[in-house]
Amino acid sequence: MPKKSSIFFTPDSSRFFLVWITGVMAFVITLVIYGGGAAYSSLTAWQRSISGAATLQIPTYDDKGMSRADAIEQDVETALTILRASNGISGAELVPDDQMGRLMSPWVGEGAILSELPLPKLLNISVDTRNPPDFVQLKRDLADQVPLAVLDTHRIGLAPLLSVAGGVLHLIVFLLILLGLTTTFTIVYATRTSLAAHQPVIALIHLMGAGDFYLTRQYAVRHLKTAFAGAAAGVLCAVPILWGISAFVRHCAPEFIVATTSWHWAGLLLIPPVFAGLAFVTTFKTVLTYLKTFL
Amino acid sequence: MTSKLTAPIAELNGVSFRYAGGADVLKDMNFALNPGDFYFMSGDSGAGKTSLLSLLYLDRLPTKGRLRLFGSAVDEMSRAEKARTRRQIGVVFQDFRLLDHLDAFDNVALPLRIAGGKEGEIRRHVSELLAWVGLEKEMKSFPPELSGGEKQRIAIARAVISRPQLILADEPTGNVDDAMAKRLLHLFLELNKLGTSVVIASHNQPLIKHFNFPQLRLKDGELSIIQPASVVNMASKLFNKGGDHA
Incomplete structure (x- = not known):
């Protein structure tokens, strides 16, 4: 017997699409956050080490x-x-x-x-x-x-480093906004596709007296679970790659400080719930707007 | 002002309806459906039976006039009120509108689940009703595996399972034999005896005559009420008696 949450859902390709797209987005976002974050941390670490030293030359x-x-x-x-x-x-x-x-x-x-x-x-x-x-x-x-003494505070070398660190930070934020918007629009598209596919079922359930909140919740909860699963899969796929890159950098270029801590890794755990929350809110609003087209 | 408790189930005041860009399908209708009423609805194809039913089950709004359901004007209802009103109406659609991905049991259980019923009670009520309409063995069958008559019985069971205050049925006996048609009509009668108002659109004149209820006759978009022969005879006898006395 189907559970209440699956009363009107038949298998449709939009769900597979949503799993796939949230998985890919979570994968890319993980790489951006972790890779960009590590690069930014390294730059700021260099900046700290440089700004913590000065040189005096006496000819x-x-x-x-x-x-x-x-x-x-x-x-x-x-x-x-x-x-x-x-x-x-x-x-x-x-x-x-x-x-x-x-x-x-x-x-x-x-x-x-x-x-x-x-x-x-x-x-x-x-x-x-x-x-x-x-x-x-x-x-x-x-x-x-x-x-005759010349004091070198390394400010000249520090300026471009600061500029690069700022650029990296801006790039990370820009990419995250871009990926977040893309994910949101994709969820809207997948929801609309699914609504179109289930239109006769939704119309019937609507005529039986299902309220907007009932119908909306069914969709939103379903997409919350789907997005969580997709994002978790995306993060899981990204972790071994990140781990490999970290190991490679430590081995081949130890002068590059890949400043990651257990907090960085723990932060990755936040990605699936954030995706799930985004999917829930986006789907809720999309379905509610769609239902307004019914009497 | 009429209390909602004593108000007609449905009240049409000058109601007209037309599809976008078309002519009036329903014209200036005035009619009140009271608690416990039982009407057959008849008329030729295209006379507006399905349109009138769709107004009554809140799928559409009148283009003119005022329709009140359970005492409230439909054009003033909030979306939540409309949903609550719909839950008091059981509809049998002409094309059944069963969900092919759900088995017979779950199709019938749908209104109870939407209303948030308890699973144990749902199981008991649905099983009893499916047995009553002779489909206890088809409980786990899916609509594409069932005959037209079986689908119709599931559609009827789904419409009555939540004991609605108003039942609207569009050709509910079109795909079953006479014996089953009478059996299904008796189900509507039983509910009617319990106070449910019933409106059944049908072309089946022998059946309409057999059950002898008043008819809502639709012709060219206009509504007239035809009283059953027994009522007409009784009225004429009373009139004649009255005449004798006079």
Whole structure:
């Protein structure tokens, strides 16, 4: 005996269509949210790591090419003192010569004698990102006491990164709106197709005294279940692909931080209920509008 | 103002109806159907029987005049009121309108399920009624597997299962033999005795004469009421007696 919810439904292709389309949409949305989210998280992580560091260069030769060997040690000490005394700076260290050698080896070779090259002294500065220093004032203080020092806050490199991160975020939002609208219109189309296919049955049940809410609920609940099943299938298909991509990136390009947590994965569980809710509301409104064409 | 409790089941005041772009199918009808009335509706094909029934079961609205059902004007009813009103009307359609994907049991159970009946009671009532119309063995058969007469009996069972206050039947005995036709008419009679108003559109003149109820005669879109021969005879006898006394 059919249950009450299946009184007037005969098998029709619109249901298969709805399962398929919600499955595909959920699959794509999962990839967009997860992939785009990971890319955005990586960019912001890079941004944090860059904005958490700065560099001070103290040239070993003056602008006339004369060696400053006698003054360089004093300049380094003065600069370190100023930096360490500044608010918002959590640490300042001189990059040792052997580390400089390793950094420069791709350009000057392993056996190069660094002392013969006009390389500046480098000071790595750690910035407290939650309470960053006043870089303008810092530059002024350094200019007073170490006039040749050059402070690099990496702002130039940060600007395009910030712009890319913002672009990625906008792209994710745009794609989600596009996919959400496409899903909504598809549900409307599938509902209308199904209503047209079941028109004689609906007309009969309407004449028997079924209220608008009764008929609407039958459809909305049916599409809620269908969309949930389709979306769950779509997410399930996307998960192994995402897992594979994550594993590949970790293995082949560890410098790319795919910043995902268990929350990201748990967030995927929200996709089927969101699809189900969207299908319920969309179907409810579509059927209600259709029933208004009956007396 | 008439109370809804004592109001006619259906009341037509100057009701006309026409299909879009056509001429009037029903013209200026005035008629009241009271609780417990039993009418046959007759007329040639195209006389407007089905149109009049469709107004009464709220499939259409009059294009002119006022129709009241159970005391309420249909043009003033909300959608929820219309749905409630329809649940008080049982309809037997000429083309049965059974749902092919449901078996005989579920087709008959449909009005009870729409009304939110309990499954246990639905099972009991539907089984009893299907047995009464001689279809207990066809309970699990689907409409395409049934004969025209069997489908008609299911359509009738579906119309009466919820004990509606008004039964409208469009040629309900067109596909059954005389014996079954009389048996089915007795089902309507039993319900009528319990207070249900019945209107049956039929071409079956022998049957109409056999049951001897008043007729709603439709001709050229106009409605007239013909009293049964027994009532006419009684009236004439009373008139004659009255005349004798005078």
